[in-house]
Amino acid sequence: MNADTQASRLSPDSQYVELAVEVFAMLADATRVRLILALREGELSVNALAGIAGKSAPAVSQHLAKMRLARMVSTRQEGTKVFYRLEDGHAWQLVADAIHQAEHALGNAPRHGMASHARPELGK
Numbered sequence: 045m046n047a048d049t050q051a052s053r054l055s056p057d058s059q060y061v062e063l064a065v066e067v068f069a070m071l072a073d074a075t076r077v078r079l080i081l082a083l084r085e086g087e088l089s090v091n092a093l094a095g096i097a098g099k100s101a102p103a104v105s106q107h108l109a110k111m112r113l114a115r116m117v118s119t120r121q122e123g124t125k126v127f128y129r130l131e132d133g134h135a136w137q138l139v140a141d142a143i144h145q146a147e148h149a150l151g152n153a154p155r156h157g158m159a160s161h162a163r164p165e166l167g168k
Contacts, residue, residue: 070114071138075099075107080116080130080139087120087129111135 053060071077075097082088082096090108094101108128111117116135120127130136 067114067135067138070111070116071135071142073107075104076111077139077142079104079107079111079128080135083117083128083130084136087127089125089127093128 052058071080078097079093082093088096090101090105093108094104097104099107108117112119112128115131117128118131120129
């Protein structure tokens with residue numbers, strides 16, 4: 045991908061802005077963030093995820109169904125059990141970045157400037 049294409053994807057008038065907002069809306073739920081954190085190491089069943097998230101299996105199933113429609117998770121069936129896994133690393137990276145941002149906001153992480161987060165379109 046050339047720099048011009050990447051710069052246009054990351055511009056304020058990008059065609060992807062509204063879709064990005066939908067991704068953030070999908071992640072604007074503590075249970076879903078916990079599910080993504082739990083799935084970072086690999087696939088888990090609904091019951092295992094429910095235990096980790098501290099929610100009922102039906103509630104977790106509803107969250108996972110929405111995340112599946114958003115293509116954040118995928119499934120594998122083994123007999124009567126369904127196992128979930130992250131579709132790719134993008135949702136995990138967004139959650140990790142949000143956790144790091146929260147650490148910074150609370151003053152629990154070292155301060156650093158924008159130079160360490162160079163903007164790709166500037167070639168830094």
